[in-house]
Amino acid sequence: MDRSYWEKIAPDYNEEIFDVLQQDKKGYIKKAIHKFASPKASVIDIGCAIGKWLPVLSPAFKKVMAVDISAKNLTIAKKNFPQLQNVEYKRADMSSGTSSFSGFDMALCVNAILTDSLKKRIHFFSNIRKSLKKGGHLVLVVPSLESWLLTRIIQNQWKIDKRLFNTSLSEGEAKKRYAGIQQGNVEIDNVATKHYLGEELELLLSKEGFEVIQKQKINYDWHTEFIQPPHWLKEPRPWDWMVVARKIK
Ligand SMILES: C[S@@+](CC[C@H](N)C(=O)[O-])C[C@H]1O[C@@H](n2cnc3c(N)ncnc32)[C@H](O)[C@@H]1O
Structure with missing residues (x-):
């Protein structure tokens, strides 16, 4: 999942990429953002992509920095929201060894730390920390590994969307995926994508100098996982993890 992957997806972003803002029906992420919003704060x-969160952030903060690895995504974001005057756009790779961002009161990062490379993720978390001032807050959303597994268990037991979950793999591919799954890297549309355990996230953030102040599920409908979910399948629902954390070091 490098820059070229995201540049390629950009023109069809809306069709290809899951819309967390739309699907968070209870608005938990917006509520978390508004807890730290202020006309004095930055x-x-x-990983702003085509800028879906910008209309939420722009009126609530003094200054918004919209960062993405994809130049095409940023061009679309700028075109989508010319009226948002306090937004600055910057192309940057947050998984690289250096970052020029610092001093922000809040960071929002929604489903952007998805790379299967541990080295890149270590840089990514470190760069997020550097972007915040001490006492600043992070609102982080990532895919849940528990939810991914629950989906497969339910699919197998009740034979849901059987053809789509075809598991016949070559030996080489099966070996690769077996190694990947043990690190939380599982395939989404045939691309190894990092998914996180709740406890893993808490540990990662505390090692990075954050205090976790809220961790919760952002629940979705089963139609986000299955074409034809059984009518009885309601709870538990699939989810992403949202963590709210304060930079303490
Ligand atoms: C799944 S999209 C989520 C977009 C947006 N946060 C949202 O919720 O609508 C992930 C975004 O992260 C960006 N991204 C991935 N790796 C990145 C990196 N290393 N540095 C900056 N942005 C990155 C991608 O280009 C893509 O736009």
């Missing part, structure tokens, strides 16, 4: 939207 916010950095890390």
